[in-house]
């Protein structure tokens with residue numbers, strides 16, 4: 625394993641260069657030992673991830689981004705959670721598997737990506753057979769994604785913005801566009817489009833999440849265009865659940881919920897582009913603490929109908 629990714633930390637787009645092994649901390653503030661905020665069966669992801677029994681979610685503390693509207697800021701910014709050794713991480717995964725989880729869902733994993741590689745190798749040796757989901761904000765370095773190649777079955781990245789200025793203003797991510805698009809290309813190279821099993825559960829592939837922001841500040845149309853160019857069969861969650869939490873009140877232009885007249889035309893645009901596999905959300909789904917797709921239904925742009 626390439627320890628330089630940690631001794632000169634290059635795990636995410638910030639590339640802080642700090643020596644994590646020596647106890648130094650970079651922008652994410654993560655230490656060397658992974659911290660976990662929760663491990664549970666989660667029913668609020670997309671239906672192809674949560675299924676009937678739930679997704680085996682391990683939610684990691686800290687985050688490489690600094691979203692001013694973060695719904696999980698107590699975990700991402702306020703360090704809620706507890707340290708977990710490699711052995712404990714392996715046992716968490718195996719316990720979720722025993723509990724009937726459809727997959728192991730690593731949420732906000734980037735700052736611990738190097739350590740997770742070790743845990744995944746050991747978990748698979750110990751009998752983990754479920755698909756592994758890498759549920760990321762999309763600011764992973766290419767070097768990290770290459771290290772993880774072969775260990776991740778399903779990538780669940782955000783494509784938060786298609787504009788560097790806004791990514792820097794609202795999420796503290798410099799050069800976000802280049803990092804995120806290169807990362808999604810690499811994820812797609814590794815695992816391709818989503819493949820379902822006979823129960824309709826994802827077994828492999830990329831499912832991209834894009835949260836539409838008020839005043840079109842996520843630049844949704846070019847983001848959709850990029851995804852369509854990557855693959856017309858790309859799976860996408862076009863999310864409407866934005867609510868102004870955490871420090872959003874400091875930014876008047878995003879200090880309100882999304883309006884139907886902002887969201888609905890983007891569904892038409894997805895249809896015009898020919899995107900085939902899109903999940904949409906009811907605008908009333910705003911207000912959930914965790915991403916909640918309980919309102920989500922498959923959207924078939926070909927006939928502009930919900931629930932195919």
Ligand code: SF4
Nearest residue numbers: 633636639640650652
């Ligand atoms: S994970 Fe990213 S933010 Fe954290 S120390 Fe490494 S390069 Fe910096």
